[in-house]
Amino acid sequence: MNLQSYNDQDLVKVYIAGNENGLQELLRRHKSKIYTSIYLLVKDQYLAEDIFQDAFIKVINTLRSGRYNEEGKFLPWVMRIAHNLVIDYFRREKRTPIITSADGMDVFNMLHFYDESAEDKMLRDQTHKDLKAMIHLLPDEQKEVLLMRHYADLSFKEIADLTDVSINTALGRMRYALSNLRKMLKTKEMTYKG
Amino acid sequence: MTKTSTSQNNVNLPIPNMFQPRTDIESDAEIDLFYDQIKGKLDRLAKDPQDETINKILAYSRSL
Numbered sequence: 001m002n003l004q005s006y007n008d009q010d011l012v013k014v015y016i017a018g019n020e021n022g023l024q025e026l027l028r029r030h031k032s033k034i035y036t037s038i039y040l041l042v043k044d045q046y047l048a049e050d051i052f053q054d055a056f057i058k059v060i061n062t063l064r065s066g067r068y069n070e071e072g073k074f075l076p077w078v079m080r081i082a083h084n085l086v087i088d089y090f091r092r093e094k095r096t097p098i099i100t101s102a103d104g105m106d107v108f109n110m111l112h113f114y115d116e117s118a119e120d121k122m123l124r125d126q127t128h129k130d131l132k133a134m135i136h137l138l139p140d141e142q143k144e145v146l147l148m149r150h151y152a153d154l155s156f157k158e159i160a161d162l163t164d165v166s167i168n169t170a171l172g173r174m175r176y177a178l179s180n181l182r183k184m185l186k187t188k189e190m191t192y193k194g
Numbered sequence: 195m196t197k198t199s200t201s202q203n204n205v206n207l208p209i210p211n212m213f214q215p216r217t218d219i220e221s222d223a224e225i226d227l228f229y230d231q232i233k234g235k236l237d238r239l240a241k242d243p244q245d246e247t248i249n250k251i252l253a254y255s256r257s258l
Contacts, residue, residue, distance in 0.1 A: 023255055027248055035243040049247045056251045064258055131235050150236050175225055182220075182228045 008074035016063055023060070030075055034082055036151040040135055041086050041143065051089065055082040076158040079148060083162060134184045142177035145170055 003011060003025040011029075015022030034055070039048035058081050062068050068077075135143060144163060148154045154162070160170040 020252065020256060024252060027251065031248065032240050032242050036240045039241055040239070049243055052243050053247050053251055057254060060251070060255050060258070127235065128238060131232070132239055135239075150233070151240060175222075178225050178229050179220055181232065182225070185232075 012063060012068065012074060016066075016068075026074065027056070030078065033075065033152045034078055037079065037147040038082050038086060040132070040147050040151070042089065043136060047089070051082060051085045054085055058085075073158070075152060076154055076162060079152050079154060079158075080162050083144070083148075130188060131181075134181055137184065138177050138180055142173045142180065145173040146177040149174055 001019075001021070003014065003021055006014065006022075006025070008026065008029070011022045011026050013022075015026070031052075035048060035052050038051050038055075039045065042048050042051065055078060059078055135146065138146065141163070145159055148159045148162065149156070156167050156170045156174070160167045163170065165173075
């Protein structure tokens with residue numbers, strides 16, 4: 001049975017009917033979207049792995065118990081579960097995500113001491129790090145929308161539902177996220193030139 | 195007379211006013227163009243969970 005041509009809802013049905021390959025295909029299809037969204041929020045690989053795993057344990061339990069609402073889309077539903085787990089984690093830790101980079105370096109030092117004469121690969125790696133650091137600098141609500149839109153591929157309606165805001169607010173947050181990233185990149189470019 | 199004020203918590207903001215509503219003219223077209231320009235870079239930040247994590251999830255499912 002070639003499950004790659006099945007849509008998510010059909011894969012859910014296949015899985016509920018007892019075929020483990022349904023879950024395997026859903027994981028293959030969506031693991032990157034879900035994991036990246038979690039990882040860029042919590043900034044810790046091991047924690048992201050745990051939250052990803054916990055989210056899918058909840059998914060499995062819900063599907064197996066017959067409590068899954070077939071009217072909803074699979075990915076936004078899993079994203080909601082993952083999002084709630086991330087919020088639970090930060091509530092437990094009583095801290096908010098943001099500011100330092102994953103390796104604990106001061107983000108602005110990292111941006112300012114850029115080595116212009118480095119090899120192409122180093123430049124690419126640095127741009128990669130810079131962009132990740134800039135995403136971490138965004139306010140949580142803007143970062144969430146950017147991650148859900150870009151990585152999880154959710155619609156603004158789905159993001160609005162998931163974060164309990166209006167579609168216009170979700171759209172506005174995406175705009176501000178992009179605007180702020182643009183400003184930060186401009187600032188970085190000016191630093192290089194200066 | 196009672197004075198009222200709204201406190202501002204900017205402790206976590208790296209640059210003052212950076213995230214305040216924009217006052218400069220920045221068109222939607224500019225933002226869209228910028229997004230198109232960084233999409234590829236954003237895509238390169240995508241990561242997969244470890245195979246071990248996927249295997250644990252599948253093993254949990256099979257154990258039920």
